[in-house]
Amino acid sequence: xxxxxxxxxxxxxxxxxxxxxxxxxxxxxxxxxxxxxxxxxxxxxxxxxxxxxxxxxxxxxxxxxxxxxxxxxxxxxxxxxxxxxxxxxxxxxxxxxxxxxxxxxxxxxxxxxxxxxxxxxxxxxxxxxxxxxxxxxxxxxxxxxxxxxxxxxxxxxxxxxxxxxxxxxxxxxxxxxxxxxxxxxxxxxxxxxxxxxxxxxxxxxxxxxxxxxxxxxxxxxxxxxxxxxxxxxxxxxxxxxxxxxxxxxxxxxxxxxxxxxxxxxxxxxxxxxxxxxxxxxxxxxxxxxxxxxxxxxxxxxxxxxxxxxxxxxxxxxxxxxxxxxxxxxxxxxxxxxxxxxxxxxxxxxxxxxxxxxxxxxxxxxxxxxxxxxxxxxxxxxxxxxxxxxxxxxxxxxxxxxxxxxxxxxxxxxxxxxxxxxxxxxxxxxxxxxxxxxxxxxxxxxxxxxxxxxxxxxxxxxxxxxxxxxxxxxxxxxxxxxxxxxxxxxxxxxxxxxxxxxxxxx
Ligand code: FES
Numbered sequence: 001x002x003x004x005x006x007x008x009x010x011x012x013x014x015x016x017x018x019x020x021x022x023x024x025x026x027x028x029x030x031x032x033x034x035x036x037x038x039x040x041x042x043x044x045x046x047x048x049x050x051x052x053x054x055x056x057x058x059x060x061x062x063x064x065x066x067x068x069x070x071x072x073x074x075x076x077x078x079x080x081x082x083x084x085x086x087x088x089x090x091x092x093x094x095x096x097x098x099x100x101x102x103x104x105x106x107x108x109x110x111x112x113x114x115x116x117x118x119x120x121x122x123x124x125x126x127x128x129x130x131x132x133x134x135x136x137x138x139x140x141x142x143x144x145x146x147x148x149x150x151x152x153x154x155x156x157x158x159x160x161x162x163x164x165x166x167x168x169x170x171x172x173x174x175x176x177x178x179x180x181x182x183x184x185x186x187x188x189x190x191x192x193x194x195x196x197x198x199x200x201x202x203x204x205x206x207x208x209x210x211x212x213x214x215x216x217x218x219x220x221x222x223x224x225x226x227x228x229x230x231x232x233x234x235x236x237x238x239x240x241x242x243x244x245x246x247x248x249x250x251x252x253x254x255x256x257x258x259x260x261x262x263x264x265x266x267x268x269x270x271x272x273x274x275x276x277x278x279x280x281x282x283x284x285x286x287x288x289x290x291x292x293x294x295x296x297x298x299x300x301x302x303x304x305x306x307x308x309x310x311x312x313x314x315x316x317x318x319x320x321x322x323x324x325x326x327x328x329x330x331x332x333x334x335x336x337x338x339x340x341x342x343x344x345x346x347x348x349x350x351x352x353x354x355x356x357x358x359x360x361x362x363x364x365x366x367x368x369x370x371x372x373x374x375x376x377x378x379x380x381x382x383x384x385x386x387x388x389x390x391x392x393x394x395x396x397x398x399x400x401x402x403x404x405x406x407x408x409x410x411x412x413x414x415x416x417x418x419x420x421x422x423x424x425x426x427x428x429x430x431x432x433x434x435x436x437x438x439x440x441x442x443x444x445x446x447x448x449x450x451x452x453x454x455x456x457x458x459x460x461x462x463x464x465x466x467x468x469x470x471x472x473x474x475x476x477x478x479x480x481x482x483x484x485x486x487x488x489x490x491x492x493x494x495x496x497x498x499x500x501x502x503x504x505x
Contacts, residue, residue: 001177001199007033009366010193010203012182016158016352017344018209019165020241020359026172028367033201034174035193040166043481044211045050046099047319048351049231049278051245051257053081055131057349058327060123066326066385071376072127072341075328079372082356083154086161089132095164097258098157102244104150105137114146116249121148134460137273141241153245155257158352164469165292169348181454182208183485185215187338204342205366208357212322212470213343214482219335220379221450221483223386224346225393226286226470227252230295232303233259233315236277240309252283253304266314277310279303285396286320287456287467296460318460320481321349322470322474325386327395329354330379331361343379376401397468402452404430414442421457421464430454431491432464434475444477444488455488462486 011022014036022034036042054061054076063074087121092097108117117133124131130151137144166176181196185206193201208215212226214358229252236258246256256279282295283303289295300313324330324346331354335339342365344358357373364371375381413433416422421434423446430446430453446454446464453468463480464473472481478489 001037001180001195001197003080004200004202005033005175007031007175007203008193008199009033009205009207011207011209012036012185012193013043013209013211014162014166014176014178015043015209015211016162017222017358018207018356019162019169020356021207021344021362022171022174022207023165023172024363026169026174028363029259030366032083032169033177033203034166034169034176035180035182035201037179037196039178040058040162040176044319044347044351047160047231047317049257049280050156050158050352051247051255051350052083052156052352053245053350054083054129054153054353055104055106055124055148055150056327057247057253059120060127060129061119063327064123064126066383067227067328067376069126071348072123073311074373074376076124076127076129078357078376079350080351080362085350085356086156087154089165089168090156090161091166093168095161095168097161097164098337099154100156101154101241102257103137104138104153104245104247105144105147106150107137107144107147107246107248109248109253117146118149118158124148124150126466137244137246139242139244140239140248141236142307144246150191155243155245155259156352157259164504166280170463181472182210182214185341186196187341191338191340205342206346207342207362207366208334209344209355211320211345211347212482213345213486215334215336215337215341215343220330220343220345221469222394222397223390224322224330224469225396226465227283227321227323227465228286228289228318228458228460228465229280229283229349230292230299230318231278231280231316232296232299232313233276233278234303234310235312236275236307236311237336238273239276240275241277250281252281254279254299255279256280256303256307259403275314277303277307283321285467286470287458287465290456290459292459295426299412307417316460318458320465320470320472322346324348325389326381326383329358329377331358331377332365332374332379334378362494372382385394397453400453400467409457416441420459422463423454423456431476432457432488436475438458443491444473445491447485448484449479449488450482450484
């Protein structure tokens with residue numbers, strides 16, 4: 001992108017929410033510019049395990065408590081419609097995204113009795129979801145015990161889908177610019193998006209779909225919290241485990257599905273069919289745990305106890321989930337902003353359906369149509385029943401500011417091994433220090449550029465993550481994920497010896 005440009009709508013963020021919104025608007029003849037500071041799908045869409053479920057992951061028992069039966073019915077309707085929309089788009093656009101309808105099974109964690117299943121089944125039925133209780137799931141390779149069965153859920157390959165959607169978008173005249181970071185959004189009759197490279201985009205509406213919006217300071221960030229989740233993948237013999245979505249009642253829950261692929265796709269030298277078991281869980285509040293290896297280890301042990309056909313773990317990755325205080329995403333007009341600035345955030349562990357709902361809902365709002373889900377997902381909403389969660393998460397955020405007075409994590413830069421980072425204290429300030437593969441030290445301020453919490457090193461992703469509202473920065477301090485919109489402040493390099501003099505544990 002080299003020049004200022006005009007469009008009907010500017011969409012910021014090329015993950016599933018942004019791309020779906022851009023695609024649906026383009027299909028209605030609107031002129032749309034889609035920008036992303038990286039490449040499409042380089043954020044959380046690229047690391048999701050892509051469960052497509054209308055059984056909300058907090059459970060309908062909780063959704064009915066927080067949103068009432070009518071709200072739960074709308075939530076169920078919206079997630080079912082999102083799965084159907086993905087299936088329809090794959091068919092209409094000829095996108096081979098490995099979309100399949102599969103059953104979902106919710107099974108008991110050892111600490112729970114069957115009562116929890118009875119209650120959830122009753123709540124899900126009140127929400128309008130088809131569900132039955134079984135003595136065990138009728139599947140190969142897994143002894144579930146008592147479980148709930150949700151027919152006709154789904155799974156797909158999110159990046160194949162995203163790429164197909166972008167091709168369809170550009171065929172319809174949509175414009176996509178990667179490597180363009182939006183820095184400010186000014187709403188109003190003619191909204192203006194300013195970008196880091198310089199060119200500006202003028203439009204009649206702006207959609208901020210950057211996982212966590214950078215255009216909001218308090219209104220949304222106090223109502224959602226960042227959590228980190230871990231995933232492993234291991235080969236299983238073909239058909240050893242029936243493809244389905246499996247998850248348990250543990251808190252945080254474990255989640256499992258099967259992805260069929262080819263040996264060549266995994267780097268092998270033939271096209272033999274390969275099934276990969278994908279297992280996730282071990283979530284914790286972002287940047288508030290550093291036992292990454294232990295968490296991957298616990299996940300593997302959990303898998304081996306339940307899926308004995310799994311071979312060695314070949315794949316490991318992690319991702320961030322934005323958990324809202326009431327279990328549903330924030331989708332609609334940005335609070336305290338002009339009427340033509342829209343946001344989509346708060347994936348709540350269901351980013352693929354919430355992202356698709358965002359596309360459908362925001363498209364309706366921009367096109368001036370009523371949408372029955374608008375009030376349910378309104379980012380300005382406050383649910384009285386969520387007050388306890390709001391208080392708990394915001395007390396947790398307040399507690400993070402005590403990091404200003406705690407010691408550093410290492411007493412000498414020598415303790416930082418290549419390709420890792422640690423927080424050190426230099427006099428009164430905290431410094432985020434990264435040692436690259438070549439042994440060179442890189443230092444940035446550890447103070448998050450959003451609201452000043454102290455970031456922490458994420459071993460699983462080699463990033464600096466903020467424990468307060470989910471901002472993430474690469475090892476050199478460049479912002480990857482909002483709400484922060486600015487990089488961590490660079491600290492002038494001293495020689496390593498001199499820097500060591502200032503390190504205080
Ligand atoms: Fe808000 Fe860092 S994300 S202070």
